[in-house]
Amino acid sequence: MYLHWTFxxxxxxCIPALMxxxxxxxxxxxxxxxxxxxxxxxxTPKGKLGVLIDGICxxxxxxxxxxxxxxxxxxxxxxxxxxxxxQSPWLLLFIALLIVGCFTLSAxxxxxxxxxxxxxxxxxxxxxxxxFLLFFGPTKSILSQWGQALVIYFKSLPExxxxxxxxxxxxxxxxxxxxxxxxxxxxAPITALFLGRLAKGYTIRQFMxxxxxxxxxxxxxWMSIFSGIALHxxxxxxxxxxxLLTSLGPESVIYGIFDALPWSDLLALIFLFTAFLSYVTAxxxxxxxxxxxxxxxxxxxxxxxxxxxxxVWGTTIGLVAYIMVSMAGIEGIKMLSNLGGLPALFLLxxxxxxxxxxxxxxxxx
Numbered sequence: 001m002y003l004h005w006t007f008x009x010x011x012x013x014c015i016p017a018l019m020x021x022x023x024x025x026x027x028x029x030x031x032x033x034x035x036x037x038x039x040x041x042x043x044t045p046k047g048k049l050g051v052l053i054d055g056i057c058x059x060x061x062x063x064x065x066x067x068x069x070x071x072x073x074x075x076x077x078x079x080x081x082x083x084x085x086x087q088s089p090w091l092l093l094f095i096a097l098l099i100v101g102c103f104t105l106s107a108x109x110x111x112x113x114x115x116x117x118x119x120x121x122x123x124x125x126x127x128x129x130x131x132f133l134l135f136f137g138p139t140k141s142i143l144s145q146w147g148q149a150l151v152i153y154f155k156s157l158p159e160x161x162x163x164x165x166x167x168x169x170x171x172x173x174x175x176x177x178x179x180x181x182x183x184x185x186x187x188a189p190i191t192a193l194f195l196g197r198l199a200k201g202y203t204i205r206q207f208m209x210x211x212x213x214x215x216x217x218x219x220x221x222w223m224s225i226f227s228g229i230a231l232h233x234x235x236x237x238x239x240x241x242x243x244l245l246t247s248l249g250p251e252s253v254i255y256g257i258f259d260a261l262p263w264s265d266l267l268a269l270i271f272l273f274t275a276f277l278s279y280v281t282a283x284x285x286x287x288x289x290x291x292x293x294x295x296x297x298x299x300x301x302x303x304x305x306x307x308x309x310x311x312v313w314g315t316t317i318g319l320v321a322y323i324m325v326s327m328a329g330i331e332g333i334k335m336l337s338n339l340g341g342l343p344a345l346f347l348l349x350x351x352x353x354x355x356x357x358x359x360x361x362x363x364x365x
Contacts, residue, residue, distance in 0.1 A: 063340030064186025078251025182341025
C-alpha cells in the first residue's frame, strides 16, 4: 500500500505539475502540456506538437478517470448493497449518472467555488474517519504493523520499485503495481495543469512540500490504519474479508471491516458519502483542466473553459466508466488503467529528464 499510494505516485503527480507551473508562470508559456517540455524547446506559439501532446494526454486521462470512476461506482454499489441488500444493473448506471452530474456541476461552478468547498469537506471527513478507526479498532496492532511496514518499505524500496522487472514471472506486481501506477500516470499530465495553476506565489520548496511530502505522509498514515485493521481482522478471524472478496467482490471488503466495528451502519453511511465526495472532488478538478486544454485563450487572468466543453468531457468519462464496469467489472477497470497509463508514461519520462536537465543547467541559481 505504501508502494502504491505514497511517495512514488505523488512524485508522478508532482514533477510534471512543477514543470508546468514554472513554464506557465515564470516562462510565460501557453496553457498546454507541451509547456512542460520547455527545457527541450524554444518559446514558440502552440503548434502541432502541442496539439498532439494534449490530445494524447486527454485520451490517457479519459481512460484513467474512467478507471477510477469505475472503482468508485463499484465501491458505492457495494455500500448500498451492504446497507439495503439491493443489487441491480440499473444501480451501477444510477451511481455513474449521479457522480458525473455532480462533478460536472462542480467544475462548471468554477475552480474556487466547487472544488475548494468539496475538498475541505472531504479532508475533514477523511481525518475523522481515520481517527475513529484508529482509536476504536485494534490500535496496538495498527501501530505495530505501521512500524514494521515503515522499516520494510524504506529498506526494500529500490527492489520494490522495479519488482516487475526483477520477477517477470510473478503475476501479482503485474496485476496490482502496474495497474495502480498506470492509473496515477494516466491522471498525472492533466493533474499537472490543475496543481500548477494553484502554484502561483509559492517557492519550489513549498510546492514540493505541499504536493509531494505532506500528501505522501498523510497517505501513509491513512493506509496504515485501513490496511492494518484489515490485516488484523483477517488474521484474528474477526472478519472473513478474504471470503467476502471471493464471493461478493472487492467492493464488499471495506464494509466487512465496518461490520466488525461499533456503529457499523453509521460508519458505512459516512464512508459512502466520503467516497462519493472523493470521486467528485478528484474528477471535477481534472474536468476543469481538460476543458482548459481543449480551449483557446486560457491565461492566468481567464483560467476557465466554456461550460459546454466541461459537460462533454464529464459525459464522456461517465459513459466509458459505466460501459467497462458493467461489462467487465474490476478487470475492465484494470484494462482502462493500463490503456491510459502507457501513452502518459512517455511524456512523463520526457518531463522528468527535462526537469533534471533544467536543474543541472541552473544549479548556481
